[in-house]
Amino acid sequence: MLGLAVVLLLTDRFAPRNSENVAAASDKSIAVLPLVNASGDDKQQFFSDGISESLIVALSQAPGLTVIGRNSSFRFRDGKTDSKTVGEKLGVARLLGGSVQHAGDMVRISVELVDAPSGRALWSQRYDRPYKDLFALQDDITTAVADVLKAKLLGDAPTAQSDRPPSGNIEAYNALLEANFQAAKLTDESNRRAIALLDRAIALDPNYALAYAKRARAWTFPLAWNDPIVAKGLVAASPARADVRRALALNPNLAYAHAIAGNLSGYIDGDPAAAEADYRRALALQPDLSVALTGLSRQMSQAGRYPEAIDLIRRSLLSDPLSATAYAQLARLLQLTGQLDEAQAAFDKVRELLPDAPGVQANFVWLAITRGDAETAMRSAQAMPPGKFRDDSLAAAAQIGTDRAAADTALRDYIDKQGEANPSGVAEMYALRSEPGPMFDWLKHALAADDPGAKWPWEDPYFIRYRNDPRFAEYCKQAGIVTPAQVDAANAAYPAKRANEAGAR
Numbered sequence: 001m002l003g004l005a006v007v008l009l010l011t012d013r014f015a016p017r018n019s020e021n022v023a024a025a026s027d028k029s030i031a032v033l034p035l036v037n038a039s040g041d042d043k044q045q046f047f048s049d050g051i052s053e054s055l056i057v058a059l060s061q062a063p064g065l066t067v068i069g070r071n072s073s074f075r076f077r078d079g080k081t082d083s084k085t086v087g088e089k090l091g092v093a094r095l096l097g098g099s100v101q102h103a104g105d106m107v108r109i110s111v112e113l114v115d116a117p118s119g120r121a122l123w124s125q126r127y128d129r130p131y132k133d134l135f136a137l138q139d140d141i142t143t144a145v146a147d148v149l150k151a152k153l154l155g156d157a158p159t160a161q162s163d164r165p166p167s168g169n170i171e172a173y174n175a176l177l178e179a180n181f182q183a184a185k186l187t188d189e190s191n192r193r194a195i196a197l198l199d200r201a202i203a204l205d206p207n208y209a210l211a212y213a214k215r216a217r218a219w220t221f222p223l224a225w226n227d228p229i230v231a232k233g234l235v236a237a238s239p240a241r242a243d244v245r246r247a248l249a250l251n252p253n254l255a256y257a258h259a260i261a262g263n264l265s266g267y268i269d270g271d272p273a274a275a276e277a278d279y280r281r282a283l284a285l286q287p288d289l290s291v292a293l294t295g296l297s298r299q300m301s302q303a304g305r306y307p308e309a310i311d312l313i314r315r316s317l318l319s320d321p322l323s324a325t326a327y328a329q330l331a332r333l334l335q336l337t338g339q340l341d342e343a344q345a346a347f348d349k350v351r352e353l354l355p356d357a358p359g360v361q362a363n364f365v366w367l368a369i370t371r372g373d374a375e376t377a378m379r380s381a382q383a384m385p386p387g388k389f390r391d392d393s394l395a396a397a398a399q400i401g402t403d404r405a406a407a408d409t410a411l412r413d414y415i416d417k418q419g420e421a422n423p424s425g426v427a428e429m430y431a432l433r434s435e436p437g438p439m440f441d442w443l444k445h446a447l448a449a450d451d452p453g454a455k456w457p458w459e460d461p462y463f464i465r466y467r468n469d470p471r472f473a474e475y476c477k478q479a480g481i482v483t484p485a486q487v488d489a490a491n492a493a494y495p496a497k498r499a500n501e502a503g504a505r
Helices: 042-059 070-076 083-090 131-148 170-183 188-204 209-223 228-236 240-250 255-268 272-285 290-302 306-319 324-336 340-353 362-371 374-382 388-399 404-418 423-432 436-448 470-479 484-504
Strands: 029-032 094-103 106-115 120-130
Touching: 029 042, 029 070, 029 083, 042 070, 042 094, 042 131, 042 170, 070 083, 083 094, 106 131, 120 131, 131 170, 170 188, 170 209, 188 209, 209 240, 209 255, 240 255, 255 272, 255 290, 272 290, 290 306, 290 324, 306 324, 306 484, 324 340, 324 362, 340 362, 362 374, 362 388, 374 388, 388 404, 388 423, 404 423, 423 436, 436 470, 470 484
Parallel strands: 029 094
Antiparallel strands: 094 106, 106 120
16 A cells, blocks of 8 residues: 555644643653763763653553653753753653763663753763663662652562563673664664674573563564565564563563554454464553553554544553654544644644655655645655655655546556556555456455555555445455454443453553
8 A cells, every 4th residue: 555655644733732731740750861971971971861761660660640652752952941841842841861971881861851841950960880780770760760759669569560681690781781872773774783782682681571671673664564565574684583572481471562563463464363462461460561552552443443443542642742653643533534734734744844855755645645635645756756755656646636548557657567566656646546357356456465565455545545445345255354343342332341441451
């Protein structure tokens, strides 16, 4: 399919908190800002970032304490934004900041807990400890912060999540911190460096479950989910599955490993039942784990269960209100459910947050296509830089225009270039042309060719226009996916399910 490869983000107006209600943010809500690297050595940046992320992990173990995830809090690395604005954007009442200096065998960490609206310091401390006592130092900081916030940490509970190696090997831990730092750069080169670092972490501690789970995630990175057929081959040739199995054998309660298992089950194996079970297990262990919330939301979206998918992604935004992944999924759901004005605002925000990301401008083309605005769609497509996104957008925009000769030519060119590799994309072209007969034919061809897009018609706003066509239900049965009747039944039952879950919490 075409639209699924487009990057989507959501404007702040859809986030669960904003500047209008931050004043009501709970005192038990906190963002750990990236600690400043005070070592005078840029190569130590990974260490200060890693300590910051470890504090996030540790504080997240306190029930009732809302802790903002790394993706969102690290957007304020430069320290130029005042505390009130940071609190408003993240929807928290408290901020933890400071600095880290690692020199030789010593570590100095200075931390300060601040009331976000006023900028008033609530607590501060400086710690000078031997490097070998790093874990104890982290425990002292998280305990002190939790005490100020009147929150209780889980400590050594069996289901507590930790990023530390079971052996206590600080060098293995250091390698994992640096791997996280490299993986966050989101490039193929940095991802290869992350894998090498995780190899080292595992060599230093063969029982480091989180290192195996992180490496499994790193092996899936080159997919970017933009070419699922190639992705299957890449993952099949990698140790990703073996890494997940090893991680769960070492620590059956590691939420992150269950979430990565869900990614493999859903995206690669095409087993939605297994993926749902994996994600729900992860969330039972760590209810705010964004990778599990976004993954389960995507599974619900693929099953046409849009209300539940929206609720899950909004839960993710509670702890990661500036997450591109979460915003992408919510924006996709808004488009699927016909909330196009809200989607327009999302596309405006994408230009602000990711102005240089591939495919960003295609968002405006696809929104115009969904609206049936052929002129705007074509104009937006023509303004895109050369490349596959532009080619696909031009072909799609032509299909809804009044120049049928141009549409026919664009379709023939698209089939010649991509018909074999992307038959579900051809089906989408026919959906845009309002020609359901060839659309269903090409979907069946995509199914026979093992094109993953053939299993995701519920995630495509152009396919679901035909959900009431008897051929749609027939196709769903053939593909082994949920039928319109099953989707309707699940969505009708969801309000009661939501009420029961809310009562249980």
